[in-house]
Amino acid sequence: MGMQGDFFQLLKTQGYQFGVAAEGSHDQQVTTATTILAFKYRDGVLVAGDRRATAGNMVMYDRTDKVLEIDRHSVMAIAGVPATAYEMVRILEHSFKYYRRTQLQELSFEGKLRAVSKLLKENVAAALAGTGAVAPIFAGYDFEQESAKIYFYDILGAEFEGVEYAVSGSGSPTIRGILHYVNTWGDQPLSVMTEEQSAVQALRLLTSAAEFDSATGGVNREANLYPVVKLITAKGIKTLAEADLKHTFEASVSRRG
Amino acid sequence: MYEEPYKWVEAVGNRRQYLDEQFKQGSPVVALAYETGIVLLTVSKGTPKVYEIYDRLALGGMGHPADLEKLRFNLLEMAHVEGFNRSPSDVTGSRMVKYGIAPVIKQAFEEVFKAPFIVKILLAEIGQKSGKETFLSINYDGTFEEGGHSAVLAATKGIEQEMLKSLRGEEPERRSLEQAVGAALRAWALGDRLQRRAIEGEAERGDEAAAAPSSTDVPSLYAHVRETVAEKSIECAVLDRSQTGSSKYRALTPDDLGRLLPRDIQTSIS
Numbered sequence: 001m002g003m004q005g006d007f008f009q010l011l012k013t014q015g016y017q018f019g020v021a022a023e024g025s026h027d028q029q030v031t032t033a034t035t036i037l038a039f040k041y042r043d044g045v046l047v048a049g050d051r052r053a054t055a056g057n058m059v060m061y062d063r064t065d066k067v068l069e070i071d072r073h074s075v076m077a078i079a080g081v082p083a084t085a086y087e088m089v090r091i092l093e094h095s096f097k098y099y100r101r102t103q104l105q106e107l108s109f110e111g112k113l114r115a116v117s118k119l120l121k122e123n124v125a126a127a128l129a130g131t132g133a134v135a136p137i138f139a140g141y142d143f144e145q146e147s148a149k150i151y152f153y154d155i156l157g158a159e160f161e162g163v164e165y166a167v168s169g170s171g172s173p174t175i176r177g178i179l180h181y182v183n184t185w186g187d188q189p190l191s192v193m194t195e196e197q198s199a200v201q202a203l204r205l206l207t208s209a210a211e212f213d214s215a216t217g218g219v220n221r222e223a224n225l226y227p228v229v230k231l232i233t234a235k236g237i238k239t240l241a242e243a244d245l246k247h248t249f250e251a252s253v254s255r256r257g
Numbered sequence: 258m259y260e261e262p263y264k265w266v267e268a269v270g271n272r273r274q275y276l277d278e279q280f281k282q283g284s285p286v287v288a289l290a291y292e293t294g295i296v297l298l299t300v301s302k303g304t305p306k307v308y309e310i311y312d313r314l315a316l317g318g319m320g321h322p323a324d325l326e327k328l329r330f331n332l333l334e335m336a337h338v339e340g341f342n343r344s345p346s347d348v349t350g351s352r353m354v355k356y357g358i359a360p361v362i363k364q365a366f367e368e369v370f371k372a373p374f375i376v377k378i379l380l381a382e383i384g385q386k387s388g389k390e391t392f393l394s395i396n397y398d399g400t401f402e403e404g405g406h407s408a409v410l411a412a413t414k415g416i417e418q419e420m421l422k423s424l425r426g427e428e429p430e431r432r433s434l435e436q437a438v439g440a441a442l443r444a445w446a447l448g449d450r451l452q453r454r455a456i457e458g459e460a461e462r463g464d465e466a467a468a469a470p471s472s473t474d475v476p477s478l479y480a481h482v483r484e485t486v487a488e489k490s491i492e493c494a495v496l497d498r499s500q501t502g503s504s505k506y507r508a509l510t511p512d513d514l515g516r517l518l519p520r521d522i523q524t525s526i527s
Contacts, residue, residue, distance in 0.1 A: 007337060010334060010337070010338065011341065014338055069502075071502070071504075072501075072502050072504075090341060091341070094337055097337070098333065098337045100309075101309050101310065101311075101333055102330065102333050104305075104308075236501070
């Protein structure tokens with residue numbers, strides 16, 4: 001008996017190709033993105049991302065959704081080449097559903113993590129050629145361990161657990177330091193923050209990233225553009241409404257004075 | 258021996274007899290629309306007979322578990338590859354049946370040297386809006402029917418007709434989930450009782466089918482459920498438009514059923 005319920009394998013038997021390196025691609029300027037972040041708060045995990053996509057110095061798009069729901073309890077935030085990242089998300093989404101529907105049980109959280117690694121590994125050739133590098137954050141609720149978890153990956157598919165937080169994308173070096181500072185010496189560690197407090201932190205962090213990284217969009221109040229912020233708990237995924245983000249931003253993020 | 262045309266027709270005829278015999282003791286399956294989706298219900302013993310196929314598609318089956326499993330996998334593969342390569346909106350019950358499994362079932366049925374699929378299949382699909390439900394039922398010979406409000410599977414066409422008749426009446430858009438579960442269970446009881454009578458009738462009166470009038474009074478139907486459900490379990494799932502996320506299928510848990518089943522049944526199940 002072969003491996004049952006493997007959608008990616010099924011696609012391959014149908015002639016589907018993934019992660020193929022494009023030749024002569026080194027001098028092309030491909031679309032990339034981002035600052036994405038995830039941290040554990042009191043009730044679960046918060047995942048957030050800005051909305052800008054760039055190609056070299058050009059802003060391609062300012063309404064990109066980089067925090068994508070894979071199923072009812074897992075989210076993948078993407079940094080890198082969106083074309084490859086969206087394809088990965090589509091494969092994962094179908095893989096998890098296909099597994100559940102064929103095997104009549106949910107794929108374990110560990111199984112989901114493996115699926116992400118496997119796709120990244122298949123993508124190495126494209127990642128190294130410069131046309132398909134993706135460094136995602138995968139977060140979800142692990143029902144076996146009864147806790148929400150964060151994992152981040154490098155472009156080759158190595159998997160690391162973000163025990164307290166994880167960041168990725170071009171703007172991430174800026175906020176990595178801030179996260180460390182806030183979590184260690186702030187009024188309270190991230191893990192005890194309420195939903196509202198966490199949302200404030202997420203908006204402040206992304207605004208800081210946008211300050212120092214031209215490829216990160218931050219908040220554009222004139223265009224009513226706010227980052228995407230999702231919260232994962234045992235109950236499922238909640239997306240913060242734009243109106244709430246606007247309110248939070250005006251009350252606690254926009255610069256004083 | 259089957260090279261001559263009339264022999265082939267005879268062989269196919271024998272096949273029908275053989276297959277009809279296989280379904281006599283099977284458990285009927287009912288699917289019907291309610292205000293926010295579709296309810297699928299059957300009473301099963303061990304192996305499940307109601308499954309999730311795709312975001313808006315569910316399957317109910319009667320027959321041999323191994324054959325059902327094979328066709329279920331066919332459908333799952335087809336639906337997911339299509340949903341990935343094109344889009345989830347392109348995965349429709351009608352395409353899955355017409356170009357997918359109906360030809361496969363028909364071919365197996367007519368290839369008289371090979372074993373046919375011992376299955377009857379029902380596919381239920383919810384639309385984006387209420388009133389856009391699709392129900393398809395496929396017989397063991399690959400013929401299929403399409404309906405708008407309900408579909409059933411039972412041992413014979415006659416029994417299926419009786420069950421469908423019992424489901425007509427109220428507008429599905431106004432039927433609550435609780436009412437739909439009750440109606441589905443009564444239709445199941447009616448079908449199962451007719452099947453049992455047919456078997457008993459045969460035993461008593463040779464091959465003459467049991468022609469006892471099918472009483473549809475509620476207490477007698479619930480009494481039948483109480484008698485039969487003791488060593489089996491009620492299997493029920495919904496495709497619910499109001500569910501968040503893209504997958505609309507949800508199997509009802511024993512707790513859900515405890516709330517939704519008619520009172521006279523609840524006591525005998527707990």
